[in-house]
Amino acid sequence: MRLNTLAFCTAMGSVLALATPPAMAQAPETPAGREALTVLQEAVAIPTVQGRGQVPVLAAKLKARLLDAGFAEDEVTFVPQGETGYLLARYPGRDRKAPVTAIIAHMDVVEAKPEDWERDPFNPVIEDGYLFGRGSLDNKAGLSIVTATMMKLRREGWVPAHDIVLGFSGDEETQMATTAAMASAIVQEAGKVDLVLNADSGGGTLDEAGQPFVYEVQAGEKTYADYKLTLTDPGGHSSRPGATNAIAAMSAAMEKIWAYKFPVTVSPLTKAYFESSVAAAPAEVAPAMRALIADPTDAKAAATLSARPEYIGLIRTTCVPTMIEGGHAPNALPQSVSANVNCRIFPGTSRAKVQETLAQVIADPEITCAFQDNGTLESIESPLRSDVLKAVEVAVHERAPGLSIVPGMSAGATDSMHFRSKGIPAFGVSAVFMEPKDEFAHGLNERLPLATLDPAVKQWETLLRTLLK
Ligand SMILES: [Zn+2]
Structure with a gap:
């Protein structure tokens, strides 16, 4: 995922006068920007959808590019995991023993059905200043921009203060099993991870005139949780109603949850x-x-x-009823009703605590409440680190002087949660700037404005050169 942030919702609606960027419909002009586009086109053409076994194919292409730019064979490793896997690349720094900085992105994409799209989702097409295709934004843009930046820095012989580890996961959009394994592998190999920079969240918003409006650093995510509520009843003939009715009782419970404010x-x-x-x-x-x-x-x-x-x-924290199912015949008292309550939990509150609160709010001992495990973790916020925010400011202001930079929280989860849950601060610092109207991540006709590529590579380069000088 990329944007989908709570912070962004509030940022629309007014226009700030800022430095004028170049027209927003042009192909990259710098060698690194052009390289990012080449990597992106190559990546979009490989359908890394769950179940198609294409993540290793993309990883091999990325590895070849990194080797070509000067990475040593033993510095770049693909670790297979079922039909997918993750790619690790180590960029050596001056102090090889110091805690590393990890830069992460994901190689997999959400499914796309060609018949629903105006263009073939896996044939990267350039039109009107955009690259179209599944993953052109989420997250192959971040993946390509980071890869092109690392290639440029390595070719130039730049040596960071300490090692950088690139980590590209292979099932962020589904199970995040490669993310979990990758996070453990990075920690185990490096000993200590000082910081994670995620190319898959945060980023810049342009206003309707194509001017930078706000930049968000993602520092937290809400915990996702579904709870299944169930109520059973002896039922009986509808002409002979008794004291209880499962549908009425569940409806009353849903009303209470809807009315309750955490x-x-x-x-x-x-x-x-x-x-x-x-x-x-x-x-x-x-x-x-x-x-x-x-x-x-x-x-x-x-x-x-x-x-x-x-x-x-x-x-x-918010909890809302999202699904309800019950009854079995028009002329029968319902024997069973179940409902789903979806919660977005504030970082720092446990899912068990929310379940307890729901039970208290419902106050009906006949209704059972079961947490539905979907493999996501409980979120914690990353403490806002001044060295990171300062370096982000230097890098962002280079392309958009004076732009307001806000720390934000996502409503959904990214790979960052697997690092935050290990106590490692993680920040979403995507260098993609785009208008909300261009945002089609996970949707039809996903696209990336090409004009963002040159300044995006520069932003990553300045961020790293500032943070790890
Ligand atoms: Zn993503």
Whole structure:
């Protein structure tokens, strides 16, 4: 995934006057930008969808390119895992024993059905200043930009302060089993990982005039959780209703969950986000943001923000009924009803705690509540590190002077969670800048504006040269 962030939702709607970038519909001109495009076209042409066994094919192409740029054979390793796998590449630094910096991206993509697309999703086509194709954005853009940057730096003979480990996973969009294995392998081999930079989240938003509007550093993700609620009843003939009805009882439980508001949480990340974005926030919500920064217990301010779908997730855990199923005949009392409640849990709160709260809110001992394990982990926020934010600022301001940089939290999960859960700070620092209207990750006709490639490679280069000088 890439954008899909809570922070971004709030950033639309007004225009900031900033330095004018070049027209937004052009092919890359720098050698590294052109190389990023070549790698991207090659990657999009390989359908790395789950089950097709193509991730090793892409990994082999990436490895060949890295070797060509000066990486040694034993520095680049593909580790197969079933039909997929992950690629690791080690870039040696001056202090070989110091904790490493990991740079991650993913090689797999979400399925795309050619009959639904206007163009073949796995034939990368350039049109109107865009590259079209599945993965052109998520996450083969990040993958290609990072690869081209590392190739450039290696060819130039740059030596970072300490080792960099590139880690490209092979099932981020599905099980994240390669991510889990990759995170463990990096930690085991390196001894200590100081920092993770993820090319698959964060990034820049352009306004309708194609001008940079805001840049987000992703520092946290909400925990995803589904709970299945079930209620059974003896049932019977509908002409002879008794004291209980499973559908009515489950409906009452759903009403209670819908009405319940989890406590307001103002974490360091929320606070930093409000502080850096309040100046550009809509006039109706800016005072509430200021009030919550000053006093996280301000109920009126919390109510104002909670009334808006784009803000509620920033300050609370949310749980909503999403599916319900029950009954078996029009003329029978229902014997069984089940419902799904989907929660987006604030980092730092456990799924068990939320389950407990749901049970208390429902207050019906007949209804069972079961957590549905989908393999995701409980999220924690990365503490905002000043050296990282400073280096991001230097790199972003080089292409967009004065642009506001906000720390943000995603509503969904990325590979970063497998590092954060090991206590390693991870930050989403995608260098792709695009308009929200161009955002089709996971969707039809996914595309990348080509004009973002030159400055994106430069952004990664400056970020690394600043952070690891
Ligand atoms: Zn992704």
